[in-house]
Amino acid sequence: MGRLKVIISYDGTLFSGYQVQPGERTVQAEIERVLAIMHKEEKVKVTASGRTDARVHATGQTLHFDTPLAIPADKYRKALNVQLPRDIRVMSVEEVEHDFHARYSVTGKRYRYIWSCEPIQNPFRRHYTVETNGVKPDVVAMQKAAQAIIGTHDFSCFCASNTSVQDKVRTVTSLQFEWHGEELHMVIEGSGFLYNMVRIIAGTLWEVGIDRRTIENIALVVASEDRDKAGKTAPPQGLYLEKVFY
Amino acid sequence: MGRLKVIISYDGTLFSGYQVQPGERTVQAEIERVLAIMHKEEKVKVTASGRTDARVHATGQTLHFDTPLAIPADKYRKALNVQLPRDIRVMSVEEVEHDFHARYSVTGKRYRYIWSCEPIQNPFRRHYTVETNGVKPDVVAMQKAAQAIIGTHDFSCFCASNTSVQDKVRTVTSLQFEWHGEELHMVIEGSGFLYNMVRIIAGTLWEVGIDRRTIENIALVVASEDRDKAGKTAPPQGLYLEKVFY
Known part of the structure; x- marks a missing residue:
């Protein structure tokens, strides 16, 4: 065996x-x-x-x-x-080896979240990105706001409320925004992620990018440990589980 | 109106x-x-x-x-x-103007045909390219063979047999191969195209690329005016109507 x-x-x-x-x-x-x-x-x-x-x-x-x-x-x-x-x-x-375990041996994960900011939606990307109806966010602001997320925190604010996990402390080791043509990628790495955590982070930082939330607000959201203080859960089709580290 | x-x-x-x-x-x-x-x-x-x-x-x-x-x-x-x-x-x-006609005013068209040559098929491209199971064709040979197609010819050899069109003379003005990462694009422009013409050209030049047909054979296929002398009709999901010229 x-x-x-x-x-x-x-x-x-x-x-x-x-x-x-x-x-x-x-x-x-x-x-x-x-x-x-x-x-x-x-x-x-x-x-x-x-x-x-x-x-x-x-x-x-x-x-x-x-x-x-x-x-x-x-x-x-x-x-x-x-x-x-x-x-x-x-x-x-x-x-x-027999002691390798796909879940328990994980030391980290990398996810990617993709928005398509083309002025007219691209029919070939409709299942693979989230469309912004041509809105191009302020990525410099989003990147600055992301600094409050990087590090070790109780991430209750970014966890779907219907979870049974007790310990919500996780470490986000990096969070980068990159333009690929007219598509904006958020690449996030960390020790582990709570249920819906990447999508809630994407939805919350998006609000910073379109000036519905200040850069400074993000530190308050994290400190609140309150899901209701964060933004919307971004749609699923923008999200990719890219790499699992062992 | x-x-x-x-x-x-x-x-x-x-x-x-x-x-x-x-x-x-x-x-x-x-x-x-x-x-x-x-x-x-x-x-x-x-x-x-x-x-x-x-x-x-x-x-x-x-x-x-x-x-x-x-x-x-x-x-x-x-x-x-x-x-x-x-x-x-x-x-x-x-x-x-009222004399513009989407079909009769056409002066030319450009099509693109895409093969994905990744060693492992990419699940995100399965509807948008034709997969070659990792085979990388000899594009230099395909490009040389294409020279026999460029120009004005009776293209009966590249026309699906179940068509009623009488005049099968068309002009191919350019036919270029381009690598985009591990995807191979064939970009073809011409005055007009017969039924399945681009897909039969793609299928026939592909056979040159994988050494199942010689470069010299293509001129003979064109001269034969015989559909049976050409290669297989390449699958539909690799084909894009890219631009119509007026």
């Missing part, structure tokens, strides 16, 4: 999120379905670094599972891709 | 092509549906530069129609976009 670490990329548009839900099309269910075929209908339990919500994308979601099949890693990757639907692709398969 | 020239962009993935077909979702039907709403259920006839097939995209399809509504051009554009589905966007609306 070997343990495999698997990095996958998926277009979240047609999924009800990563995690199995009865009656819904999910990324996990598709992978477990293909693994069951490869293992003669034996169920293989797959563990991911964490969930992603409906319509959220991933370019570097990471999984592990145990398999008795003695297939070389790269052939394993190809065998999975042959059977998986085209909106999920296995980017790499690697044999790892 | 004013005549409007309208440039639209559409993601062809979820359309059964441009032209109205009973019971099918088409670009023309969506536009005529919205115009009927704007004109109090009066039917407005829309004329396009030409059809595009199911799954084929456009970034510069051009239309005309006559309208009694005295709405400034840019407001007209916005009014259409508010009601159109998100996979069609109106890029521009312009008032033109």
Whole structure:
């Protein structure tokens, strides 16, 4: 029995999120379905670094599972891709030690959030960015405001209220804005993220960018530990889980 | 009654092509549906530069129609976009003379064909490129072979056999290959194109690129005026109608 670490990329548009839900099309269910075929209908339990919500994308979601099949890693990757639907692709398969755990061994994650600021919405990007109807925010202000988020804080203000997690202290190690043509990217790295944390940060810093909230306000929001003081949760289709660090 | 020239962009993935077909979702039907709403259920006839097939995209399809509504051009554009589905966007609306005709006034067209040569298929590009399973063709050979296509020829060899068009002489004014990262673009301009012409040219030059056909063979294919001598019709999702010249 070997343990495999698997990095996958998926277009979240047609999924009800990563995690199995009865009656819904999910990324996990598709992978477990293909693994069951490869293992003669034996169920293989797959563990991911964490969930992603409906319509959220991933370019570097990471999984592990145990398999008795003695297939070389790269052939394993190809065998999975042959059977998986085209909106999920296995980017790499690697044999790892038995103490590797896709969720518990995580030391950090990187997410990307993309706004499309083209004056006319681009039909080819509608599922992959959040459109701003041509509004171009003040990115210098957003970047300044982000300084109040970088560091170790209780991030209750940026956590969806319907979570059971007790300890809401996390460390954001970097938060950068980048223009790629007319698309604005927010790239955020940290030790871990609370439920909806990246989308609430994106929605709150966006309000700074369009002058609905001051730069100074962000430190107060963080200190408040109050979800209601932060901005709206930005839509899911702008979000990408880009890399999981171990 | 004013005549409007309208440039639209559409993601062809979820359309059964441009032209109205009973019971099918088409670009023309969506536009005529919205115009009927704007004109109090009066039917407005829309004329396009030409059809595009199911799954084929456009970034510069051009239309005309006559309208009694005295709405400034840019407001007209916005009014259409508010009601159109998100996979069609109106890029521009312009008032033109009554003798402008979206189809008969065409002096040329530019198409783009895109192959994705990434070693692992990119799930985000699956509807927007044709994947080559990591094969990188010999583009120098493809570009040399293209020289036999540029110019004025009877292009029967590159025309789907089920067409009723009699005169198959057309002029290809340019045919260029360009790498954009790991995506290969073929950009072709000409006076006009026969049914499936760009896709058959793409499929035939691809065979040169992967050494299944010689550079010299292309001149023979053109001279043969025989569809069976050319290569396969390349898949629709790689094709974009990029610009119509008047």
